[in-house]
Amino acid sequence: MRDEDATDAPIKQATVNRYLAALSKVCKWAWKDLGWLTSNPVLAVTKGAESPGIVRFLNDDERSALLLACKASDDPNISCAVVLALATGARAGNLRMLTWETTLTSIEGRCDSFTPKIDNRAMFR
DSSP: OBOTTTTSOBOOHHHHHHHHHHHHHHHHIIIIISOOOSSOGGGGSOOOOOOOOOOOOOOHHHHHHHHHHHHHSSOTTHHHHHHHHHHHOOOHHHHHTOOHHHHHHHHTTTTTTOOOOOOHHHHTO
């Protein structure tokens, strides 16, 4: 399968799987809600294996430079957000949606057994 709009590069399996998921959603709607189909035909299609992606961590110099840049920023919240992201691995969108109410509700009752594995020395060099 090739993407006509791109530079004639093959479409990655992850993209094909996303297309299949979207098509499956439409077929499920046509089957369950509208009664137009007797079943969801996309369920018979085998999904391809996706690449695991690239996992990369900041080295000590990169982390130090990032934290120094945050401290130099005019934004008073950026340092807190970056330290929280480094400590938890949370994505920017998840961090933006955090509120005290949701955070305290989600950890309530689990604090006694929770011990974060964070090397603060490495984060704040």
